[in-house]
Amino acid sequence: MVRHRDIRHQAAGHEIVISDAEIDRVIQRAKDLRDEPLVTEVEYRPGPGLDLLILKMSDGHRQVIPREDLQGLQSATKEQIARVEILGSGTGLHWPDLDVDLYVPSLLRGVYGNKKWMAEIGRSGGSVRSAAKKRAARANGLKGGRPRRKEVAAGD
Numbered sequence: 001m002v003r004h005r006d007i008r009h010q011a012a013g014h015e016i017v018i019s020d021a022e023i024d025r026v027i028q029r030a031k032d033l034r035d036e037p038l039v040t041e042v043e044y045r046p047g048p049g050l051d052l053l054i055l056k057m058s059d060g061h062r063q064v065i066p067r068e069d070l071q072g073l074q075s076a077t078k079e080q081i082a083r084v085e086i087l088g089s090g091t092g093l094h095w096p097d098l099d100v101d102l103y104v105p106s107l108l109r110g111v112y113g114n115k116k117w118m119a120e121i122g123r124s125g126g127s128v129r130s131a132a133k134k135r136a137a138r139a140n141g142l143k144g145g146r147p148r149r150k151e152v153a154a155g156d
Helices: 019-036 080-084 102-109 115-126 129-143
Strands: 009-012 014-018 041-043 054-056 060-066 085-087 092-095 100-103
Touching: 041 080, 041 085, 060 102, 092 102, 100 102
Parallel strands: none
Antiparallel strands: 009 014, 041 054, 054 060, 085 092, 092 100
8 A cells, every 4th residue: 555644734724634544445445436336427307296316327227316315405496406517437426506415325325315314304204194004004903903012021
């Protein structure tokens, strides 16, 4: 491994130090990404009931992601969302008008934002009310509803 001396940089009154170990980790992560598909093109398809980003990948596959699931894009206009840049040879997406950056390998694993954002998506999914959910709840009710919890005796 090539050794680098600590790199120091002044940014907004703060000194930033990058060690050899951090540089080595970044280089290794870049090597690990070589086998992962990269984004070659991004298509935005807005429409009533259909608001999707379509990521065209280097391996020929496409990844379709609902725009509202992506952190930072909820209140953006269609024009702002359509102006997306591909960064890092296909490892990142950047929306300059919104100052939003998303990491493609995370998107491919279903991670559409930070932990707090992902938890909120999970909570909102459970609270969805639909005719199908209402029918399922009624059908379960006719079967006696949710099974009761059994009390566990002390010592068992």
